[in-house]
Amino acid sequence: xxYRESGQLKTSYQExxxxxxxxxxxxxxxxxxxxxxxxxPLLASDYWFTAILIPFLxxxxxxxxxxxxxxxxxxxxxxxxxxxxVGAFAAYNFELRVPGLPVLVSFILAGITTAIVGIxxxxxxxxxxxxxxxxxxxxxxxxxxxxxxxxxxFTNYSSSGVITTQPVEIFGYVFDSPVERYLLVLAIVSVLAxxxxxxxxxxxxxxxxxxxxxxxxxxxxxxxxxxxxxIAFGVSSFYCGVAGALYAYVYxxxxxxxxxxLDLSFRxxxxxxxxxxxxxxxxxxxxxxxxxxxxFLDIIINDGAALLNLKLAAGITSVMQLLVFGGLIIFFLIxxxxxxxxxxxxxxxxxxxxxxPH
Amino acid sequence: xxxxxxxxxxVSLSFGGVAALKNVSFQVEEHKILAIIGPxxxxxxxxxxxxxxxxxxQKGQVIFKxxxxxxxxxxxxxxxxxxxxxxxxxxxxxxxxxxxILTGRNLKMRAGLLSQAIYLGKCQREETxxxxxxxxxxxxxxxxxxxKTPVGRLPYGLQKxxxxxxxxxxxxxxxxxxxxxxxxxxxEKEDMxxxxxxxxxxxxxxxxxxxxxxxxxxxxxxxxxxLDYGKKIGEGTPEEIRNNQEVIDAYLGVAR
Ligand SMILES: Nc1ncnc2c1ncn2[C@@H]1O[C@H](COP(=O)(O)OP(=O)(O)OP(=O)(O)O)[C@@H](O)[C@H]1O
Ligand SMILES: [Mg+2]
Numbered sequence: 001x002x003y004r005e006s007g008q009l010k011t012s013y014q015e016x017x018x019x020x021x022x023x024x025x026x027x028x029x030x031x032x033x034x035x036x037x038x039x040x041p042l043l044a045s046d047y048w049f050t051a052i053l054i055p056f057l058x059x060x061x062x063x064x065x066x067x068x069x070x071x072x073x074x075x076x077x078x079x080x081x082x083x084x085x086v087g088a089f090a091a092y093n094f095e096l097r098v099p100g101l102p103v104l105v106s107f108i109l110a111g112i113t114t115a116i117v118g119i120x121x122x123x124x125x126x127x128x129x130x131x132x133x134x135x136x137x138x139x140x141x142x143x144x145x146x147x148x149x150x151x152x153x154f155t156n157y158s159s160s161g162v163i164t165t166q167p168v169e170i171f172g173y174v175f176d177s178p179v180e181r182y183l184l185v186l187a188i189v190s191v192l193a194x195x196x197x198x199x200x201x202x203x204x205x206x207x208x209x210x211x212x213x214x215x216x217x218x219x220x221x222x223x224x225x226x227x228x229x230x231i232a233f234g235v236s237s238f239y240c241g242v243a244g245a246l247y248a249y250v251y252x253x254x255x256x257x258x259x260x261x262l263d264l265s266f267r268x269x270x271x272x273x274x275x276x277x278x279x280x281x282x283x284x285x286x287x288x289x290x291x292x293x294x295x296f297l298d299i300i301i302n303d304g305a306a307l308l309n310l311k312l313a314a315g316i317t318s319v320m321q322l323l324v325f326g327g328l329i330i331f332f333l334i335x336x337x338x339x340x341x342x343x344x345x346x347x348x349x350x351x352x353x354x355x356x357p358h
Numbered sequence: 359x360x361x362x363x364x365x366x367x368x369v370s371l372s373f374g375g376v377a378a379l380k381n382v383s384f385q386v387e388e389h390k391i392l393a394i395i396g397p398x399x400x401x402x403x404x405x406x407x408x409x410x411x412x413x414x415x416q417k418g419q420v421i422f423k424x425x426x427x428x429x430x431x432x433x434x435x436x437x438x439x440x441x442x443x444x445x446x447x448x449x450x451x452x453x454x455x456x457x458x459i460l461t462g463r464n465l466k467m468r469a470g471l472l473s474q475a476i477y478l479g480k481c482q483r484e485e486t487x488x489x490x491x492x493x494x495x496x497x498x499x500x501x502x503x504x505x506k507t508p509v510g511r512l513p514y515g516l517q518k519x520x521x522x523x524x525x526x527x528x529x530x531x532x533x534x535x536x537x538x539x540x541x542x543x544x545x546e547k548e549d550m551x552x553x554x555x556x557x558x559x560x561x562x563x564x565x566x567x568x569x570x571x572x573x574x575x576x577x578x579x580x581x582x583x584x585l586d587y588g589k590k591i592g593e594g595t596p597e598e599i600r601n602n603q604e605v606i607d608a609y610l611g612v613a614r
Contacts, residue, residue, distance in 0.1 A: 013489040014482065198477035202485065203467040205474075210450045210461050217448035220410060221528060222436030222465040231471065278452065 019197065036186055041179050049178035050251075052291060057185045058246045060287035063271040064196055064280060065239025070269075071278035072200055073232035074212025075125050076133055079140035080268045083237045084244030085260035086114040086144060089154050091245035095166045096156060103168050103249070107188070110245040111238040117144075118237020125229050141262055148257035155257070164254040181250045188246065192239060197280050199235065208232050209278075270325065274332050276341025285340040294321050363388045363532055363564045364409065369418035371404055371588075378404040379415065380588040386532070391558055391565040393575045393596075396585035397608070402568045403445055405585070406534045409566070410435040410442055422532070437465060441530035443521045445537045445568075451510040455501060455520050458509055459492045462527030495523050499553060515546040519553075526557060533557065535567045539574060547571065551578050576600065584608070 010016045020026045044053065066080045091110035094101055117140075124136040148154045149161050156163065168175040168184065175184045199205050207228045210218035219225055248255045267290060275286020298317050305312045332339055364386040371379040378401045386392045394402045407413040409420060411430040420427045422438060441462070450458050467488065469481040496502055499519050504512060509520055518538055525533060535554070539547045555578055557563050569575050575582060576596040584592035584605045592605040599605055 012486075013493065014486045017482075017485055017489060195475040198481075199471075199475050202474035202477065202481055203464055203469065204471060206453070206457055206461045207464060209453050209457070210464075213450035213452050214448050216412070217444065217450070218461075219432045220412065220436060220442060220448075221462050221524065222433055223461075224433055235471075 017201075019201075033190070036190075037183070041183060044179075044182075046178045049182045052295065053182050054178070054185055054251050056287055056291040057182075057189045058243055058251050059268065059271060059291060060284045061189050061192060061246065062240050062243035062268050063275060063283040063287050064193060065236045065243060066268050067272045067275075067277065067279070067283045068196060068200070068208070068239065069232050069236035070272060071276075071282075072205060072212065073208035073229060073236075075122070075229060075232060076130065077137040077236070078134050078262070078265050078269065079121060079137040079144075080240055081260040081262065081264035082141045082144035083114050083118055083240035084247055084264070085148060085257055086117050086237075087111060087241030087244030088248035088255055088260070089148055089163070089257070090114065090241065091249065092156075092163050092165060093154065102170065103166070104170060107242055107245045107249075111242040114241025114244070115234040115238040118233045118240070119230050122230050122233025122237075125233065126226050138262075141265055145257040145260055160256065161258065162254055162256040163248070165249045168249050175250075185246055185250050188242070192242065193280060193284075196239070200280065204228070204231060270329055272339075273329060274339055276339030277337065279339070279341035281344070282339050282341030285344070289340065290325075293324065297321055297324060361388045362386060363423060364566075365419075365421035366405070366409065367419045367421060369405075369408055369415045369420065371401075371408060371413055371415045377588050379408065381418070382585070382588070382590050383418075384583045384590065384593060386564055386566060387580070388564055389558065389562045390580040391554070391567060391578055393579035393582045394566060394568045394585060395570070395572070395575060395582060395599075399587075400585040401588040402585055403536055404588075406442060406536055406566065406568065409532075410440045410534060436528065439528075439531035440534065441525035441528040441532075442534035443518070443525050443536060443538055445540070447514070447517045447521055449509045449517055449521055449524070452508065454506050454508055455512070455523075456489075456492065456496075456505045458520055459495060459523045459527045460488060462524040463488045463491065465528065492523075492527055495526050498556070499523050499526075500549075515542050518542065518550070522550075522553065529561070530563060533563050533565045535565065537568050537570065539569060539571060547574060554578060 010021065015021065020029060040053065062080060062084055065083075066077060069075050069077055087110040090113040091103075091106045094106040094109050095103065098106075121137060121140040125133050128136060152158075155161050168181070170184075175181050200208070207218070207223045210221075210223055211225055211228050211232075215225055218228075244260070252259075271286030271290050272283060273286070274289055275284065276282020294317075297320055301312070301317050301320055304310075336342055362385040366382060366384050369379055369382045370377070382401075382405065384392070394405060396402050404413060408415050409422075411427070411432045411434060414429070420430070422435075422440070425438075427434075450461065453461070467484055469484050473479070473481045496505055499522065501516065501519055501523065504516060504520075509517060512520065522535070522538060525535075538554070539550050542550065551574055554565060554567065558565055567575075567579065579596055582592075582594060582596055582599045583590060584599060584602075586608040591608055592599055592602045594602065
């Protein structure tokens with residue numbers, strides 16, 4: 001009844017092509033933005049910022065990057081964490097070696113560096129696909145952290161391999177407190193998400209999907225397959241690189257190459273699968289889900305045990321997490337390959353008709 | 359005398375030991391519709407694939423608009439004005455009808471990556487302009503009601519129509535249609551025939567059409583080429599083909 005486009009006549013193609021062509025969607029987005037930029041900073045605690053909201057946003061960005069590559073362009077990658085590492089260490093070295101370089105510029109340069117590395121590791125995709133490509137990206141996943149450890153220059157010869165990031169200072173203002181750091185990530189992620197949405201609704205986005213769905217037909221209508229795939233690797237890696245820089249600078253503050261391991265790559269891949277392959281919003285859903293799930297499970301299991309007066313074996317929650325994760329991933333792969341985003345879309349379609357079916 | 363837009367000259371193509379095409383030559387006159395007929399496995403699809411650079415013939419040349427192609431790839435064929443549809447529908451399944459057709463215009467879009475990311479301004483103007491062009495094609499093919507539907511959900515006949523729309527979106531000079539009416543009922547075939555004729559008349563597009571339905575072939579083509587086992591065994595107006603004994607033996611006899 002309340003969510004529908006009836007009575008909202010579009011008078012031009014431009015209006016029809018607008019980002020959110022239904023008024024309710026526009027209001028919805030506005031509410032989310034107000035909530036995220038105004039209400040949450042007023043209400044949330046430091047624990048929420050540092051343990052939940054900041055990682056959620058950083059992972060959303062990484063998942064978004066992977067989703068552009070895998071969901072839109074159809075190229076599977078298991079190297080996401082490695083690309084994040086490139087971003088983190090690139091930003092660190094730019095800041096370290098170029099005195100006075102604004103940190104936002106470092107983040108952008110880190111993204112560009114990662115894009116170049118990503119394109120290099122995307123070259124095998126021109127010959128191989130699917131499972132074999134995944135194996136090729138796995139090479140990146142093992143090679144990059146190894147190289148970062150091996151070549152001391154990258155970590156500024158830190159003996160443990162751990163780097164501590166420089167303060168995040170923009171125009172003389174240091175983003176230090178949890179709420180400031182949260183707002184900074186939020187702003188960066190919002191802008192990058194908007195740009196990604198624009199890309200996927202323009203020519204390049206259609207080319208990505210065309211290559212994903214039917215590469216022979218794409219080639220025959222004049223899409224350059226190689227170029228399209230490499231752009232996907234480049235743009236995707238840019239996003240992962242910036243996510244990596246934020247992961248180091250805003251979330252953890254100090255990182256080591258081995259932290260960017262295959263586990264992390266898989267976590268991000270799961271976010272994409274659960275959130276929705278080929279959906280910008282799905283990347284956020286997936287990141288939220290996977291960030292929040294352990295916390296909820298923790299609460300449920302511990303409170304449940306307390307309620308029943310049970311003594312839990314140590315580590316039971318992490319085992320439960322794995323079980324629930326595994327179950328959910330199988331569920332989504334089999335029942336709803338398009339993830340939470342698709343469930344959300346179905347709900348909206350139902351709402352559009354509600355309360356009158358048909 | 360009209361110009362030939364396409365000149366296929368003594369083309370031979372084989373896959374390993376299998377000879378798909380043997381010394382095939384024919385011409386397509388500008389603004390005309392040429393039909394290719396022949397039994398299954400005769401090499402019809404292979405011939406189209408040679409014309410738009412998907413397959414490279416071992417021998418012979420393809421001359422398009424007076425230019426001889428050397429090592430042509432599908433991208434260049436598309437750029438120089440050839441569009442096609444496939445025997446097995448090759449739409450982009452995860453995309454809407456509108457996006458499928460818009461993709462057909464990708465070669466005409468100029469906005470760079472950054473401009474697309476920012477969207478406002480140049481990219482938006484371009485998207486809107488191309489949308490207008492695509493809407494004309496949508497009107498023309500009468501698929502307004504499904505423009506936002508994901509193509510995977512459409513019935514077969516409509517998918518074939520969307521594929522034609524995507525090819526037309528490129529505003530081709532030569533349109534290659536590989537069995538556009540296969541699996542359609544009589545009514546759908548009539549619609550499709552009319553669309554092909556209209557495209558040919560209104561935009562002057564030259565057409566190569568592979569079709570098994572002899573009724574359709576007789577109705578809409580200006581010239582017919584008959585293939586059998588990779589060899590051209592006949593060529594002429596529909597009338598001549600109908601009365602060609604060799605063709606009747608090889609093909610029409612079989613078809614009936
Ligand atoms: N990519 C390929 N690799 C190997 N052999 C091929 C290939 N494409 C076609 N052929 C062979 O070439 C011959 C001609 O095939 P083609 O598809 O061109 O026939 P067709 O006339 O289109 O038949 P149909 O009416 O069944 O579509 C067949 O023997 C086929 O097996
Ligand atoms: Mg065929």
